Amino acid sequence: MDFYEAVNKRSSVRDFTDETIPQETLKRIIEAAYKAPTNDHFRDWHFIVVTDKAVMREVLEGVPKDLTVKDVDKMTFISDPVQKESYQIAVPKQYSMLINAAAVIIPLMKKKVDVLHPADLSNLNCFASIWCSIENLWLAATAEGYGCNLRIPCGNEEALARKATGFPEEYMIPCFIGIGRQADNAIRTKQLIPDLEKQLHWQKF
Numbered sequence: 001m002d003f004y005e006a007v008n009k010r011s012s013v014r015d016f017t018d019e020t021i022p023q024e025t026l027k028r029i030i031e032a033a034y035k036a037p038t039n040d041h042f043r044d045w046h047f048i049v050v051t052d053k054a055v056m057r058e059v060l061e062g063v064p065k066d067l068t069v070k071d072v073d074k075m076t077f078i079s080d081p082v083q084k085e086s087y088q089i090a091v092p093k094q095y096s097m098l099i100n101a102a103a104v105i106i107p108l109m110k111k112k113v114d115v116l117h118p119a120d121l122s123n124l125n126c127f128a129s130i131w132c133s134i135e136n137l138w139l140a141a142t143a144e145g146y147g148c149n150l151r152i153p154c155g156n157e158e159a160l161a162r163k164a165t166g167f168p169e170e171y172m173i174p175c176f177i178g179i180g181r182q183a184d185n186a187i188r189t190k191q192l193i194p195d196l197e198k199q200l201h202w203q204k205f
């Protein structure tokens with residue numbers, strides 16, 4: 001698949017078929033993640049790929065299972081009807097989009113600095129780097145014909161995933177990634193289209 005085709009096809013997929021993904025394909029997708037730029041040259045990331053449903057259930061134990069569209073009304077930061085609609089689609093699926101995926105991929109980054117209390121922007125470099133790898137992974141999955149979604153772990157979700165998979169304390173999870181074959185009835189959320197006439201600047205703002 002051409003690069004721009006992959007970029008244009010990529011979207012959050014939260015509804016999957018039961019199809020599994022061959023291990024070689026998952027490996028290729030993870031290899032693409034390691035081609036991302038990195039702040040310190042190490043790329044000392046790990047990826048745990050969970051395909052076993054029993055392990056997945058343990059990993060996702062902390063993910064809320066009972067969210068509804070009503071919970072979106074409590075999100076006071078929402079300021080736009082299209083944005084609101086996208087949350088109304090996404091929020092109730094936070095658990096199903098992961099447990100019904102062919103695999104849950106857990107990227108892991110080393111906590112070299114306190115990214116939750118950064119002294120300056122460069123303290124976030126390790127976090128920014130792993131997010132570059134996540135986008136590579138997502139685009140590679142799209143190029144392979146699969147879809148992804150992601151969820152930021154909140155509260156005790158990371159601790160429960162650590163307990164389920166045994167990764168060391170010195171690593172943290174930037175997000176959970178659900179990956180699988182998109183269901184025929186999957187909903188692609190409406191997007192807010194950037195206005196390049198206003199947002200793209202040449203020479204000066």
Ligand SMILES: Cc1cc2nc3c(=O)[nH]c(=O)nc-3n(C[C@H](O)[C@H](O)[C@H](O)COP(=O)(O)O)c2cc1C
Binds near residue numbers: 010
């Ligand atoms: C940093 C970041 C955090 C996100 N967190 C979540 C999340 O917790 N749950 C979710 O369903 N989607 C999450 N998303 C996906 C966004 O909702 C999605 O990318 C956005 O609505 C645009 O839609 P698209 O991916 O289909 O283009 C996140 C995306 C990013 C980049």
